[in-house]
Amino acid sequence: MHYTYVLNREALRWAAATHDLRREDDPEDIEYGRRAAGWIAENLGDKTPSESMSQTQYLASWHVPDDVYAPVVNTSLMVLKDADGLDRWRLGTTNLNPATLRFPSSQLLVAPARMLYELSTRLHGKTKRDPFVCVLEAGVTLGLVTYL
Known part of the structure; x- marks a missing residue:
């Protein structure tokens, strides 16, 4: 696993808006991130520069698996994963473990x-x-x- 500390705000905005679009079941569906990346490629290709589009697809794909499986864990991915983690209240009180959040500000x-x-x-x-x-x-x- 490799960490980088660059934030791509455009890619992060698109990923935040689209990362769950292909979810079929909560929480058993573990492939929805990859399906979302495919949807992004098909539907948003002409809406944003290719570098941001590629990063948006990466964020959608890798926001589901554990960090250890991602080829690169960049700041944008960590932000998306923390925001997604904070949404886990809707799955019940035992589904959000604050210790798994990556940033101290997320814990707040x-x-x-x-x-x-x-x-x-x-x-x-x-x-x-x-x-x-x-x-x-x-x-x-x-x-x-x-x-x-």
């Missing part, structure tokens, strides 16, 4: 991530609105999201 987000999940779940249960809208509303309520 464990409690806010849990509050965001819990509040958005309550909002969805109460209002039956779109879950994404409930997440945004919860984020605004908690001061995590601001509208421009």
